[in-house]
Every structure is written in structure tokens, then in C-alpha cells.
Amino acid sequence: MTVIKGTYIEVDPAVELFIQEAGDGDPIVFIPGFTFTTEVFQEQLRHFSKTHRTIVVDPRSHGKSTMTLHGNDYVTHGTDLAKVLEALDVRNATLVGWSFGCLTVWEYIRQFGTDHIKSLVLVDMPPKSLSLQQDQDWVEGPLDDLAGAYNAYLRNPQGQREFISAYAKGVMVQRELTEEELNWIVEQSMQTPYYIAANLFASGLFSDYREEAKLASESVPTLTIVAEHWAETATSYLQKLAPKTAVQVLGGHFMFWEHSQRFNELVEEFLST
Template sequence: MLEDGNYFQIEPNTEIYYIDKGKGIPLVFVPGWTFTSDVFQYQIDYYAKNYRVIAIDPRSYGRSTIVLHGNDYNTHVKDLIKLLDYLQLKNIILAGWSFGGLVTWGYIEQQGLSNVKALVNIDVTPKQISINEDAWVGGEIDEISNNYTYNMNSNRSLRNFMIPFTTEFMVERELSEEEVNKIIKHSVRTPYYITRELYASGMFSDKTKAAKLVDKSIASCMFISEPRASKAVPFMEKYFPNPKTFVLGRHMMFWEYPDKFNKLLDEFLENI
């Protein structure tokens, strides 16, 4: 796992951990709900050969400071803006996985497209909850309610939720206990009451406006996991037809199939 990172004081008594490697066009990776820069271990060194790679542990995630305020995705966007301004990055490529895509779309929502070269989002729909039958959503209402009410009401229940979430939703192959513990090691560091705030913030987010702006204006791509493809691919073709769409593996396909993922991402990046 990755430990050679830096810390940036985002506000008094609150630091954001980030990795900054390589030179060239900035490629910024934002992890999903409670996960950290570690999930991109197979992308960071690979892309640092040709890009300046930034990967973050957002507020209250992993090595960043756990705080009782700002645990929502609008604040995570503001934190990202502060960090990228501090690093003086220009002409950036944003890459967001899962709820990290709410942050990348949110960056565009708040900052516009003047400093964004391209957008890469991984297995995330811009609106998690919808009553439209053809919508790609983050889950069924009953499932979302059950997760919030019963699976995140203690640190123990959260860990018990994260294990099958990882083994059944994240990857295809069977994982050893050691692998599961490595994957969720930093995720379960975030206290359950903060994970609940972030879960609700993500599920009630709507980044449709930003997604439409991206669709019309800049190069973008979307990676979709195979179990979601039957709903997500037609949804993208109907409402957001311009992003390049790739279908691969499960939710954490970039970790499980890094060679395949990196090859597809290379294909996109070489043509922007």
C-alpha cells in the first residue's frame, strides 16, 4: 500500500492526505465513499510515468483528519478546489470513482470547465435516486434505507456491512480474508456516524446539470461494471451520449483488473 504522501492543511486542525507523483498533465484521482488513495495503487505508479498524478484521502477518510463537520460531498468538492489551487494545477484531468464522481462533477459544478481538460468517472451515476424507470440509480429505495438504518448504526455493523460489500459488489474473484482486510483497512477508520452522513449526502446528490455540461463540452469517459451495464449503458446512450463508455468487471475493476483498466484508460487519454 501507498505511504509516501503529503499533508495539506485545508483549514485549522484539518489536514488532507494526498499523493503527488510524476510530471506532466495533472491526473487527479478521487476515491469513493470512505475509501482512500490506496485503491488506486495500480494506477498511481503506472500513470506517474507520463502524468503528474494526484490521489487524495478526502476529509475524514484514511490518513486525513477525522472531523465532525463538513462530512458531505459539497465540502469535499471545496476541499479539492483548495488543494488543487494550492498545487497550482492547470488543465487537469479529473478521475472519480463511485461517490468520488460526485466530487469530480461537483468540481465542474462549482468551478466550470476552464481548468478541466477531461473527465473520467468510474461506475457512478449523476443522480443516485430516481423514480424514472429507465434511470441508472445507486440502488433501490428500500435497500438504501436499510443500509442507512441498520448497516451504519455502529462501527461493528459498518464493518459487517463492508465485508460483503467488498466481496460481493466490489470484485468478481474470491478474496482471502487478508485481502478483504487490506481493502477495507482505511475505510473502516471513518466512524460510522460520519459514514452515515456521507452516505446520505451521496444518495441525495444530483449532478445531472454538471454531467450534461461535460457531455456537451469536453472529452469524457465512463467505466461501468458488468452487473450494472444492462441499465447503465442504455441510460448513458440516451441522456449522455458523448462520453466514451467502457464495461469491465465489478465496481472496483481498476483494482482487480488493472492491466485491462489501464489499457482502456490509455485508449481514452491518447485521443483527447
Template structure:
């Protein structure tokens, strides 16, 4: 099992599959690197080296009490890149992981980065503020925290069974396996780590980070994303990232890596080759 220890003693688990140009994957809340397996298998099979870590407090990584914030997440990833001496990386981030990619570039620049992909990503900021009136009210995330503390296992099951995959939409093809996999990954997350991460993904403002992007960037979002609504996310991010390419998946939900797997894999491969 491949692991790396950060400067503050946190052990991060990571997968390192294949050989070739490097692609990194940053997962969403409260998941792990397992969420990217379909994309990693596909791209590694097409000549790429695919690296995905479990964020601190998630999956098989250790569960420190502190550091459950975007600055630390980005610094952890930077230390992993340095330890593996990765160059010309295409960084791919989903949901919270998209915030991690944005904050990484904002704090560490693109000396090791060739391209970036933000998919269903939380930037520029999820919560409603005076500067972001299209955002979701803070009460929404307070509700997340309340449900999390009352019955985390049931809350995770409800999210996976409904809005995350869009299984609550009429005619949706429901996969019990996908629900169980999401629930399993979520329950691996440290209790405090997962709780703290709600604030990290919802209240962090990535506006200035996005303005620092200076590599080709693909922004992908489903127009029926019930977790990260497209209007306050991709539509704004695509205007903040210089020369960003925006692709909207019609009828697409939040978890395109599962529900639109073949289309997403093809789009990622095409972007890597472009």
C-alpha cells in the same frame, strides 16, 4: 506526508507521484487514495503526475463533524487544485469519487480540467425517485445505515467479501488481501463521516452537473456492477454528458481498478494519449 488545510481547517492527505501531465483520482466510499495505487503506479511509470487525496473524513485526512456532502467534497478538491496550481488535469473518479468529479465540474467548471473519466460512478443519481424510477429504493440505503450502525466492521467485511469485488459470483477468484485492504481503508474512515457519506453518494442528483461537462469524457462501467447498477448510472450519464465515450466491461463488477486492472490501466493510458 503531504497534507493541505482547507479554508474550514480540515486537513487533507494526498499522494503526489511522478512528473508530467496531471491526473487526479477521487476514490469511492469508504476508501482512501490507497484504492488507486495500481493505476497511479502504472500511469506515473508512463510519464504522468498522479495526485490522489483522501476525502475529508476518510483515510488519513481529518474527520470534521460537518461538511460530509458533495458540495463540500468538490470545494475541498478545488482548493487543493488551486493550492497546487494544477492545470490541464484529467480527473478520474470511481463510484462516490465519480460524483465528486461531476460536482466539481458543476460548481467550478473546467478551467483547470482537460478530460474526465467516470468509472463505476454514482451519477446521475442512485436513489429511486419519480424522475429516476430505475434507481434503487431508499430502503436499500436505509439498510446500509442500519447495518453500519449495528456493526460497522462486519458490514464492511461483508461488502468487501461479496458484491464490491464480485467475489460472491460463481467461479470468482477471491483475494483475501483485497478484502483486508478494503476493510482496513474502510475502518480508517471517520464513523460519522462514513455514515453521512451514504446519503451524499445515494441521494445527490448530479444531472445538471453532467450537462455542464465540456471536456472529453470517458465513462467506464461493468455490466455486472452490483453496487452501482449500470442501467441507472453509466447508461444515463453517457446520454447527459455531451459527446461522452462509453465503454462497458462485459462481466465487470464495481471495482474494475482491482478485478480488471490491466485492461483499465491500458484504457486510461490510451484515453490520456488521445
């Protein structure tokens, strides 16, 4: 039976991050995406803790971590990650970022390099969200659509619920969700207040980590797992930007939840090479 330990780490005065940890061995650290929590990685926590020291992080203003008006951007999140790894005495870890969690990983690399990273798994996130060449580059979506989402949805709690609900049904999961599943997904996001979600959304969309993505792929073994709906564009883009990155294709944006067994197999295969 997996014994999961929950703890809090102070990363700034009066700002604590909630951490879950289980298992022994080489460390693997999971960082969730925009407004999501440690709960989304429970299948990975159970699976990988059989062979690895497995750590899952609630970023600041996510889940059980402190809700704060300060530092709700991915520059701060990268610094927070470094403080967590130092506090837990984690060295030579595999970092697994999902969605905007990849931005946290790349920001960590921008600030601290790759010396203490063993390998990277980057789940379904372009290193630059917006581009004027959106017909050629791998981007989050058309600029007007993303601006519309920001202005229409992230202005109040109802809008945030509607945004995450539509995203869950249209992009995250390929099958039809039950009402209970959809409510659970929305509840994970709603632990982050809408006004903080808006800050994170803007910070993520205006980030540019192309140099870090290229550097990382040349410095440490890197696996990128992309969703099927943009696999051709993403694969072509990564072959040009970071050709040493291994690329796998699986499911929708939430593939590690919907297709957890296959996702875990892909990561295991990557770690064993």
C-alpha cells in the same frame, strides 16, 4: 523506481487532506469513493506516474486526512478539491473519480466549471443515486434496500464492517477474495468512523448531478467506465443523458483494483485520443 511524495494540504482551519504525488507531465488526479483511501489507487499511481504528474487524494475524514465532524458532504468535498488543485498549482488536469468520488468531481464542476479541466474519467457512479423510475434509470439500488442499509449498518463500527464486507464480496470484486484481501478492503473503509460514514452515505444518495454530468460531457472529453452487472442499464441511461460520453465496461465496482492492467489500458487509450 517510482518516488512517491506524501504531503498535507490545509483546506479549512485544522483540517488537512493527505495527498500522494509522483511523476511529471500532464496532471491526472484520482479521487476515491465512499470511505476509501489513496491506497486503493496504488497501481494507478505507479503506472501513470511514468508519464503523468499523478496525484491521489484522501478526502476529508478518509484515510490519513483529518477526521472532522464538519463538512462530511459532497458539496464541501468539491470545494476541498478546488483548494487542493490550487495549492498544488494543478491546471488542465484529468480528474478521475471513483464511485462517490464522482460526486466530488461533479460538485467541483457545479461550483467552478470546466475551464481548468482537461478531461474526465468517471468510474461506476450514476449522477443521481435514487429515482422513482428505478426500473428505467441507472440508480444505486432500490430505495428500500438503501434505506435499510443506512439504518441497519451505519449505526456502529460492527455494522460498517459488515456492510463493506458484504459489498466487497457481492458488488466490488467478481472473484472470491482471500481473507487477507477482504480484511484489507474493510480496513480501508474503517479509517472513516461509522458516524461520518453515515453522513457521507446520506449526502451521496440524495445528490443529483445530472446537469453537471451532461455539461461535463459536452464541455470536455469524458470517459465513463461501468461495471458489468449494470452495464446495459448504465449505458442506455448515459446515451440519453450525456450522449457524448464514451462508455467502457469492465469487471465489478472495484475493477481498477481487480483488473488494474485492463483499467489502465482503457484510461491510456482515452487520454491518447
